[in-house]
Amino acid sequence: MEQVGLFPVLAVSAALFLLGVIGVLTRRNILIVLMSVELMLNAVNLSFVAFARHHGTLDGHVFAVFVMAVAAAEAGVGLALVILLYRNRHKVDLDDLNLLKG
């Protein structure tokens, strides 16, 4: 990877994170919003791993492992919420959930 350098890796990470942000903000399907969140978490992981390689330390890898554990917890609870929502409303539309909207 010495010929590639740090910047292209960070650019890929930024592009993936941006796609995730756009997905979260513009999709109404709650499952696809959850998948966009996973995409953002992965983009951050790529940055962690790239900086770990840049500095030659392993702290970035440890953080990536932590992020994966948190992502697993988030996916588990999020999908339980999706099932609960579908059971009550027979829809996966996020715009239905506007009770707390100002």
Next chain:
Amino acid sequence: MFEALLFYTFSVLAVFAGAMVITRRNAASSAIALVASFFCLASMYAMLGAHFVAVIQILVYAGAIMVLFIFVIMVLNLREDNDPGWNLSPRAVLGAGVGGLVGLTVFVGASAARSATFMPADKLDPGFGTIEQIGYTLFSGRYLLPFEVVSALLTVAVVGAVVLAKKEL
């Protein structure tokens, strides 16, 4: 040269698959595109010397988490015709635009590091990225308490998921 070519191939594939995730109307297609993106990212991790993280990426992400997603899509029997589509209200579009602007700023900021290179491979610790070295970092000193907190978080998440999704306790 070959490595750079591989890296660029996988990065283009990863970004393309990411774009597919947020544009497909069928949630199952999105999930498959996300798996493709995860595999491309795993290969990039391997190229960056993060062998353990690459394996965990495939086992935990492409394996466990995506199976959970696909399982839920199958259970709910979601098809294209019950996809609610896009939220293109001014507020959402503005948010996405501001997000894009912030992303562009970060991108410009990162381009200050355009000349930053990776440490030459022969200067790296020979055990860089192996389970053994990550285990030492994880279990000795600084990261021991966060590790225990993460295990508590996972337990809470499992209990919470069961409580939420079960019809009656």
